[in-house]
Amino acid sequence: MNTVEQYTIIAFSENAIGLLNRITIIFTRRNVNIESLTVSESSLHGIHKFTIVVNTTAAQVEKVVKQIEKQVEVLKAFFFTKNEIIFQEIALYKVPTEELLRSNMIETIVRENNARIMEVTQDYTVIEKTGHEYETSKLFAELNKFGVKQFTRSGRIAVTRSNVELLTAFLNERESSRLS
Amino acid sequence: MNKEIKKITGSEAIVLSLLEEGTEIMFGYPGGAIMPVYDAMYNYQDKLHHVLTRHEQGAIHAAQGYARVTGKVGVCMATSGPGATNLVTGLADAMIDSTPIIAITGQVGAHLLGTDAFQETDVVGISMPVTKWNIQVTKPEDIAPAIAKAFYIARTGRPGPVLVDITKNAQFGMCEFSYEKCNYIRSYVPRPTIDEHKLTEAAKLINAAQKPMVLVGQGVILGNAEDDFKAFIQKSGIPFAWTILGASVMPVDHPLNVGMLGMHGNYGPNIKQNECDLLIAIGMRFDDRVTGDLSRYAKQAKVIHMDIDPSEINKNVKATVAILGNVKETLPLLTRLIEKKEHTSWRAEFDACMKVEQEKVIKHDLFPEKQGLTMGEVLRRVNERTDGDAILVTDVGQHQMIGSRYFKYKNKRSFITSGGLGTMGFGLPAAMGAKMGAPDKQVILMVGDGGIQMTIQELGTIKQTEIPVKIILLNNNFLGMVRQWQELFFDKRYSMTKLINPDFQKIAEAYDLNHSKVTSRDLLDKAIEEMLASDKAYLLEVVVEKEDNVFPMVPTGASVSEVLLEAAK
Numbered sequence: 001m002n003t004v005e006q007y008t009i010i011a012f013s014e015n016a017i018g019l020l021n022r023i024t025i026i027f028t029r030r031n032v033n034i035e036s037l038t039v040s041e042s043s044l045h046g047i048h049k050f051t052i053v054v055n056t057t058a059a060q061v062e063k064v065v066k067q068i069e070k071q072v073e074v075l076k077a078f079f080f081t082k083n084e085i086i087f088q089e090i091a092l093y094k095v096p097t098e099e100l101l102r103s104n105m106i107e108t109i110v111r112e113n114n115a116r117i118m119e120v121t122q123d124y125t126v127i128e129k130t131g132h133e134y135e136t137s138k139l140f141a142e143l144n145k146f147g148v149k150q151f152t153r154s155g156r157i158a159v160t161r162s163n164v165e166l167l168t169a170f171l172n173e174r175e176s177s178r179l180s
Numbered sequence: 181m182n183k184e185i186k187k188i189t190g191s192e193a194i195v196l197s198l199l200e201e202g203t204e205i206m207f208g209y210p211g212g213a214i215m216p217v218y219d220a221m222y223n224y225q226d227k228l229h230h231v232l233t234r235h236e237q238g239a240i241h242a243a244q245g246y247a248r249v250t251g252k253v254g255v256c257m258a259t260s261g262p263g264a265t266n267l268v269t270g271l272a273d274a275m276i277d278s279t280p281i282i283a284i285t286g287q288v289g290a291h292l293l294g295t296d297a298f299q300e301t302d303v304v305g306i307s308m309p310v311t312k313w314n315i316q317v318t319k320p321e322d323i324a325p326a327i328a329k330a331f332y333i334a335r336t337g338r339p340g341p342v343l344v345d346i347t348k349n350a351q352f353g354m355c356e357f358s359y360e361k362c363n364y365i366r367s368y369v370p371r372p373t374i375d376e377h378k379l380t381e382a383a384k385l386i387n388a389a390q391k392p393m394v395l396v397g398q399g400v401i402l403g404n405a406e407d408d409f410k411a412f413i414q415k416s417g418i419p420f421a422w423t424i425l426g427a428s429v430m431p432v433d434h435p436l437n438v439g440m441l442g443m444h445g446n447y448g449p450n451i452k453q454n455e456c457d458l459l460i461a462i463g464m465r466f467d468d469r470v471t472g473d474l475s476r477y478a479k480q481a482k483v484i485h486m487d488i489d490p491s492e493i494n495k496n497v498k499a500t501v502a503i504l505g506n507v508k509e510t511l512p513l514l515t516r517l518i519e520k521k522e523h524t525s526w527r528a529e530f531d532a533c534m535k536v537e538q539e540k541v542i543k544h545d546l547f548p549e550k551q552g553l554t555m556g557e558v559l560r561r562v563n564e565r566t567d568g569d570a571i572l573v574t575d576v577g578q579h580q581m582i583g584s585r586y587f588k589y590k591n592k593r594s595f596i597t598s599g600g601l602g603t604m605g606f607g608l609p610a611a612m613g614a615k616m617g618a619p620d621k622q623v624i625l626m627v628g629d630g631g632i633q634m635t636i637q638e639l640g641t642i643k644q645t646e647i648p649v650k651i652i653l654l655n656n657n658f659l660g661m662v663r664q665w666q667e668l669f670f671d672k673r674y675s676m677t678k679l680i681n682p683d684f685q686k687i688a689e690a691y692d693l694n695h696s697k698v699t700s701r702d703l704l705d706k707a708i709e710e711m712l713a714s715d716k717a718y719l720l721e722v723v724v725e726k727e728d729n730v731f732p733m734v735p736t737g738a739s740v741s742e743v744l745l746e747a748a749k
Contacts, residue, residue, distance in 0.1 A: 014366070025309050063494075066495075070489070070491050072333055073368075075367045171366075174366050
C-alpha cells in the first residue's frame, strides 16, 4: 500500500466550465504531482474524458479517485496500473534539415524507431513518433546528437482492455433511476 | 393578437426562485454588483425576510446557524469582490461541517470579466475548494435553472455549500420566468444504492460482538434519522458515544449515552475505542480529533462504517464492513436484522470510567471549590434553569469544549458549533441565525472574549433586527485554549495570548443591549435568571478563572488510550 507506483486515472465528466480546476485542486491539496493530463471528448457524445498520470501509492490514488468522483459533474472515475491499459503518447522533434541531408544517419534512426518524417523545409525537419515514454525518450537521445531544435511530448492517452466504454453501465443505471 | 409573454428582470427571477424553494429568511449585505437584486427584493419584503448583517462573514454564519437548527437550506447574499471573499470562511466552515448553504454573489458585468474591473474577483475560482458546487451565471434566463440546481445539490446527498455567482448584466437583463425544481442530475448520485449483503454482514458482526461501541456523528442529524438511531440503540443495547457534531442526536440522559468522543471528550469513550471488539461508526468521519494517532487507533476492533459519502469509507480508518447510504434508510434495515440484546457489564465499564472522570475533572469543572469562577459552573446553572429545552450555540475554544461536554439537552438540533473548521467568530452570527430559525426556543450563545471580538459588529444586527439571543460572554482575558496549550506543551510561554479587552458592558450599552457583569459566585444565579427572563437580547459577561484548563485531553499525536485527566506533574 505504501510503495509508489505509476497509476493512470480515467475520469468521465459532463462538459462543464471550471471542472478541470476542481479536479486539479484535488491533487494540489494532497501534494500529489500530475505527471501528465489529457482531456478530450470520449466515444460518447458530450461526455469528456480525463486521462491523468500520477506517481503515488495505491492508498492515495484510491482516495483521490473517490474525491474526483465526488465532484458533481464527474460521472465516474477509475484508476489503473500500467498493465491494465493500452496507452500511448506522441512526440514531435524538430531537427535541422542540413543534418538530415548530411548523411543517411537520421533517416536510419527514423526507420529503426518506427518514427516518421512529417514535414521537411529548407531549414528544419519535423519527425513524429508515437510510443511509450521510454521510446520517445530514446529517440530524443539519438536525434539530439544532431541537435534537436524543438521537442514536445503529449500527455498520455489510454483505453482499457474492456470491450465497451466503462461508463456505459453507469449511464444505463442513471437513466433508469431518472425514469423510475 | 399575439399573447404577450411577460418578461421579468434576472434580479426578480433570483427573488422568485428563492421563494419557489421555500426561502423565508436570508442574510446578506448589499453592494454595487448585487444592487439590482436588492432593488427587486424591495417589492417582496413581506414574503422574503432579509436580515442585514454587519459583515458578509456574519451573513453566512447566520445562514449556517439557521440551517443547522431548521434542517432547511440557509441562504446568504453578498456583492462581488470583497463581499464575496468575506464569505469564504463561512463556505469552508459549511463545507467541512456538511451544512446546506446557498451563497449568491453579485459579479461585474460579463463584458468586464477578467479585466480587473472594480470589485471584480474570481469568486468561482476562489471558492472551488470550499464549495460542493459552484457556478457563474451570465444570462438572465440561466438564473432559475442554476438556483434550482444549487438547492438540489446543497440539500441532497452529503449536504454542503453551493455558490451561485451572477453577473450584473444577468441581473438587469430580461427573461421569461418559469420555475422547475431540480431532482435529477445525471452525473450526481446523492443516494448510493444500498447493498443488502453488507447489511447482513454488519448484523452478523453486531450479533456476535461482546464489546460493541457506537460512534455517532452528524450524519444522523442531517438524515433526520434520530428516531431510527434511537430504535437501533434500544434494540442493540449498545453504548453510544458522539462526535461534537453528533451532540443532540439523542437526549443527553439516555441510559446508553456514554459521552463525547474527541480530544476533550469523555474518558470512557476515548479509552474504550481501544478496548472494544466492534466499532459501529454511524454518520461520522473519523476526524483526527476523534481518533488521535491513527496507527494506534482501534486496531483490535472490527469496524462497521455507515456513511452516505463513498469518499469517507477507508479514508482514515479501514472498514471491515462499509454500508453506503443515508442512515435514514440503512439504520432501520440494520435494526431489523439484529438481535435484541443488553450489554450490561460492558456498559458498566463506561460507568467506572465516568466515576474516575467525575472525581478528577467534572467535580472541579461544575462544583469548583476555588475562588475563581469556572465556565462549567456557569453552564451548570444554565442547565438547571432551562430543563434541557434550550439551544446552545458556541464559539470556538475552551468554552466550546465545556459547552459540548456539559450542556444538558433533550431536543434534536439543539447544539450548534463550528466543528471541523473551528472558526472563531462563528458563535455570535450563528446564534442569530439559530434564534431566527427557532424563535420559540431559548437560544443561548456561549462565547469567549477572543471569539466575540472576531464578529462583534453583529451586535448591530441584533440591535436592528431585535433578535433575542442570550449571550454568555466567558471572559478570562486570554485566548484560553491557546494559553492552555502554551501551559502544557510550550513551557508556559504565553506568547500573544493575553488580551487587553474593551469594557464589554460599555459595548453592550452602546448597542442598547440589556447587560450585566458577574465577577463572583454569589451573584451568578441571579444574573442568569435575569438573562433568561429577558424577552430581549442580553449580554451576560462572566469573569472566569484565567488559568483553567479543559480536561480530559488527548494530546496531539497521542493515542486515545493516552488521554490525560490532569496536567502531568
